[in-house]
Amino acid sequence: xxxxxxLAVALGLMAVVALVFCRVFSFVNAETGTANTGSRRSKFxxxxxxxxxxxxxxxLRQWPHAIAxxxxxxxxxxxxxxxxxxxxxxxxxxxxxxVFNLHTEDVNHGFGVxxxxxxxxxxxxxxxxxxxKVAYVFDEPGQHRVLCMEFCGVGHHDMxxxxxxxxx
Amino acid sequence: xxxxxxxxHSGAVKFTMLIAGAVFTLMMIxxxxxxxxQGSLIELDPALFYQILSAHGxxxxxxxxxxxxxxxxxxxxxxxxxxxxxxxxFICLFLLGVVFILASIFIGGYGGAWTFLFPLPAMSGGxxxxxxxxxxxxxxxxxxxxxxxxxxxxxYPIIKRYGxxxxxxxxxxxxxxxxxxxxxxxxxIAAAVVTVFNTLGIVVGATVLVASLVxxxxxxxxxxxxxxxxxIFFFGHVFxxxxxxxxxxxxxxxxxxxTGRPWxxxxxxxxxxxxxxxxxxxxxxxxxxxxxVMPGWMLVMGQVVSYLSGLPLLVVTAFSxxxxxxxxxxxxxxxxxxxxxxxxxxxxxxxxxxxxxMIVVNKVMHNTQWVPGHFHIYxxxxxxxxxxxxxxxLVQGREVAREGMSNLDKLAFGAYVLGGFGFTVMFLISGAxxxxxxxxxxxxxxxxxxxxATAFGAVVVLSVxxxxxxxxxxxxx
Numbered sequence: 001x002x003x004x005x006x007l008a009v010a011l012g013l014m015a016v017v018a019l020v021f022c023r024v025f026s027f028v029n030a031e032t033g034t035a036n037t038g039s040r041r042s043k044f045x046x047x048x049x050x051x052x053x054x055x056x057x058x059x060l061r062q063w064p065h066a067i068a069x070x071x072x073x074x075x076x077x078x079x080x081x082x083x084x085x086x087x088x089x090x091x092x093x094x095x096x097x098x099v100f101n102l103h104t105e106d107v108n109h110g111f112g113v114x115x116x117x118x119x120x121x122x123x124x125x126x127x128x129x130x131x132x133k134v135a136y137v138f139d140e141p142g143q144h145r146v147l148c149m150e151f152c153g154v155g156h157h158d159m160x161x162x163x164x165x166x167x168x
Numbered sequence: 169x170x171x172x173x174x175x176x177h178s179g180a181v182k183f184t185m186l187i188a189g190a191v192f193t194l195m196m197i198x199x200x201x202x203x204x205x206q207g208s209l210i211e212l213d214p215a216l217f218y219q220i221l222s223a224h225g226x227x228x229x230x231x232x233x234x235x236x237x238x239x240x241x242x243x244x245x246x247x248x249x250x251x252x253x254x255x256x257x258f259i260c261l262f263l264l265g266v267v268f269i270l271a272s273i274f275i276g277g278y279g280g281a282w283t284f285l286f287p288l289p290a291m292s293g294g295x296x297x298x299x300x301x302x303x304x305x306x307x308x309x310x311x312x313x314x315x316x317x318x319x320x321x322x323x324y325p326i327i328k329r330y331g332x333x334x335x336x337x338x339x340x341x342x343x344x345x346x347x348x349x350x351x352x353x354x355x356x357i358a359a360a361v362v363t364v365f366n367t368l369g370i371v372v373g374a375t376v377l378v379a380s381l382v383x384x385x386x387x388x389x390x391x392x393x394x395x396x397x398x399x400i401f402f403f404g405h406v407f408x409x410x411x412x413x414x415x416x417x418x419x420x421x422x423x424x425x426x427t428g429r430p431w432x433x434x435x436x437x438x439x440x441x442x443x444x445x446x447x448x449x450x451x452x453x454x455x456x457x458x459x460x461v462m463p464g465w466m467l468v469m470g471q472v473v474s475y476l477s478g479l480p481l482l483v484v485t486a487f488s489x490x491x492x493x494x495x496x497x498x499x500x501x502x503x504x505x506x507x508x509x510x511x512x513x514x515x516x517x518x519x520x521x522x523x524x525x526m527i528v529v530n531k532v533m534h535n536t537q538w539v540p541g542h543f544h545i546y547x548x549x550x551x552x553x554x555x556x557x558x559x560x561x562l563v564q565g566r567e568v569a570r571e572g573m574s575n576l577d578k579l580a581f582g583a584y585v586l587g588g589f590g591f592t593v594m595f596l597i598s599g600a601x602x603x604x605x606x607x608x609x610x611x612x613x614x615x616x617x618x619x620x621a622t623a624f625g626a627v628v629v630l631s632v633x634x635x636x637x638x639x640x641x642x643x644x645x
Contacts, residue, residue, distance in 0.1 A: 006529055007600035010520045011593070017519060021512040024490040032495035041436070045483045052475045060468065064527040065460050082293040107288045108393065110458065110535055112604065118613065120532045120602035125458045128287065128393040132460045147604055149535040151281050153288060154215050154295040157607040
């Protein structure tokens with residue numbers, strides 16, 4: 001759902017930019033009056049700046065990478081290695097805060113979790129020498145797929161796995 | 169400041185653009201093969217697919233840099249005397265690097281992608297030998313040294329002629345209240361800014377390349393993976409942006425020949441290019457938004473600067489182009505159409521790029537096909553369109569738009585626009601469907617999009633073949 005919204009917004013805004021250019025093309029070779037381009041440019045700049053401030057504030061109001069802490073948080077350790085995953089918890093409870101701790105034994109990998117409809121729910125990178133943490137609360141039970149989201153060599157596309165989200 | 173026009177090095181530049189046109193076409197065919205393989209229309213062994221992926225990425229980025237450099241050399245040569253020997257040294261080092269890279273991929277089997285993410289070149293899982301990884305890195309190093317020579321050859325005469333880099337970037341106009349009439353022309357401002365940020369980018373890239381090379385030769389020498397990733401993405405982001413910012417000079421110089429309205433340096437123009445200098449270097453953390461160990465402030469900076477980077481493009485370059493076009497006596501031919509398309513394509517492509525630069529979006533779009541979606545828009549319909557527009561202009565001499573567009577030009581241009589947007593929008597749709605990028609083998613439910621994209625890609629390749637053949641025909645005349 002989120003991806004569909006993102007696609008619709010992007011295509012809509014791209015169409016607006018394209019239409020502006022098409023509109024300009026229709027005025028090439030046309031007789032035009034003296035337009036106050038400085039004022040228009042200034043309004044355009046300030047309009048985009050205000051929009052940017054609003055979107056930035058709205059999208060960062062809650063830190064997207066916030067990590068849940070405290071009792072009751074389910075910790076899952078996952079380790080990538082060319083070209084498979086080692087996941088220490090294969091049954092993950094629905095509706096509970098889960099923190100995935102990502103490790104790698106060799107190169108960079110990407111840990112992307114796909115729901116049953118094929119939509120990417122979240123992802124994080126697995127990087128040599130570091131542990132990346134990502135938090136998520138699963139709403140729906142069912143089998144979820146793990147795809148490698150960072151190019152890691154000739155078996156990259158084979159680096160998939162699954163885990164189950166189960167009702168308590 | 170009045171400028172005496174010096175005859176540029178047109179022979180060397182025409183030769184460079186011939187190479188660029190041929191390699192762009194070849195790399196597009198490799199891209200088409202990959203999309204066809206993902207769509208199960210042809211069979212490619214995964215090892216070969218990833219070798220082609222590496223060749224396509226390195227080849228396209230390198231050729232974008234090469235064509236941008238040729239365009240900038242040509243037009244800077246109108247204002248300052250440039251050394252032909254230095255240009256040929258750059259071309260020789262570039263071609264030497266290409267030979268190394270092709271040998272590493274197609275003889276050594278290197279398939280670690282153009283981003284050579286540490287420590288992948290040294291840890292292939294048995295797919296290629298360390299020497300192949302080392303040869304790939306040496307190839308990049310040779311190209312990097314060539315570019316440093318190039319920027320030295322461009323930067324030194326600019327500094328000498330305009331009294332320092334600050335004045336060449338028109339800081340006296342942007343911040344000192346000087347009259348814009350005393351500012352350098354737009355070409356010099358752009359060249360000075362790109363010289364500064366791409367020199368820094370290449371130096372950082374060279375540092376991580378040498379570190380990776382030492383790691384390949386002496387595996388006991390380990391580099392911090394997070395530091396290496398930061399340096400690689402800084403270098404990669406700066407380099408590919410430099411190619412666009414060099415090529416846009418073709419728009420500044422050629423479009424006025426059609427509109428009869430010179431592209432002037434104004435205070436806003438000078439401020440925009442200074443902001444580009446800062447934004448191009450500060451924005452790279454948007455490539456590392458899924459590395460949660462990155463400092464939070466850097467990720468926020470990546471998001472904010474991603475958005476701000478769109479402002480000089482939309483508010484200054486695109487807006488000014490529209491102002492120059494409206495009411496002008498512009499005549500359309502292949503060159504002018506491609507150059508105007510390039511600014512439109514670049515502007516349109518900035519939308520999905522900025523959206524992906526938001527952390528909350530990046531969480532579900534990073535490394536999906538959304539990413540090649542947005543960068544193919546502003547490269548294929550931006551930088552590459554600028555290059556083909558420049559090529560079309562280069563061989564038509566001073567007979568600007570006298571003949572207009574032939575039916576073949578109209579057909580090829582229309583096919584390029586239709587194929588280009590169809591091809592790239594299919595990437596965006598695939599990204600929204602969570603299809604990962606850089607996968608040799610696709611799941612059955614992803615194949616239809618791949619097949620449609622392949623059809624659009626074939627249309628692009630056909631149109632580009634026409635552009636290149638017309639260029640060759642123009643050279644022969």
